[in-house]
Amino acid sequence: xxxxxxxxxxxxxDIIITWSDDSKRRYSPSLLRKACPCALCKEKQSEPTIxxxxxxxxxxSMAEAQPLEIARMQPVGNYAYNIHFSDGHTSGIFGxxxxxxxxxxxxxxx
Ligand SMILES: [Zn+2]
Numbered sequence: 001x002x003x004x005x006x007x008x009x010x011x012x013x014d015i016i017i018t019w020s021d022d023s024k025r026r027y028s029p030s031l032l033r034k035a036c037p038c039a040l041c042k043e044k045q046s047e048p049t050i051x052x053x054x055x056x057x058x059x060x061s062m063a064e065a066q067p068l069e070i071a072r073m074q075p076v077g078n079y080a081y082n083i084h085f086s087d088g089h090t091s092g093i094f095g096x097x098x099x100x101x102x103x104x105x106x107x108x109x110x
Contacts, residue, residue, distance in 0.1 A: 003100050004078070013069050016106060017099065025103025029068040033085055035102045036092035 007018040014028045072084035076093055084090040 002096070004096060005081075005099070008073065013067065015070055015073070017103065019100065024106040025100070026106050027070075027099070027103050029070050029085065031102060032070065032083055032092075032094065033068055033087075033089070035094075035098065036083075036089065037094065037098060038091040040091060041089075
């Protein structure tokens, strides 16, 4: 089934998409950021996780310390959204099929 978004609303930092079958799905900024399908992120995800410096201490960068937010969602044709994140990442094109898959279904009563 190919669903299309009919409405998008914000709920705190999350967004909620209402789909053409009347279902609602919730998306947090971090969920979307992790699922980003762009070439850059795909490359990162497939990198082997062999630590090069075993004693390196974990570091939290400035960007990571800020709460991640969805800065902008721009339709791409009629099949996807380009999502801009507050960490400056703007190259992710999220197809409707991907969005439909990763969203967590909201209760209809909410
Ligand atoms: Zn990306």
